[in-house]
Amino acid sequence: MAEIRWTSHSTPPKAVVITRLRQSSESDLSARTVTPILWSITGGSFWARFWNGATNVWATNYNVAFTWMAIW
Incomplete structure (x- = not known):
């Protein structure tokens, strides 16, 4: 679980996109699992x-x- 905080906005954004990245120690298959x-x-x-x-x-x-x- 991760919490991301921002300080320049006091309202929730209209949209949030999260993209999973593959770490160098992972296989492509392992990166798609999570x-x-x-x-x-x-x-x-x-x-x-x-x-x-x-x-x-x-x-x-x-x-x-x-x-x-x-995106706000």
Whole structure:
């Protein structure tokens, strides 16, 4: 789970996009196994959770690299 905070806006964004990145130590297949899910959006932050499709549980002990973009 990751929380991303911003300080220049006091309202929630209209859209948030989260893109999962492959780390250099991962195979392409492994990188496609974990999926980012937008969990919640507030005026000052959003939460992303990561689902491990190989085990069908949340990826709580899995190192994840990702990028995000928010549009107000």
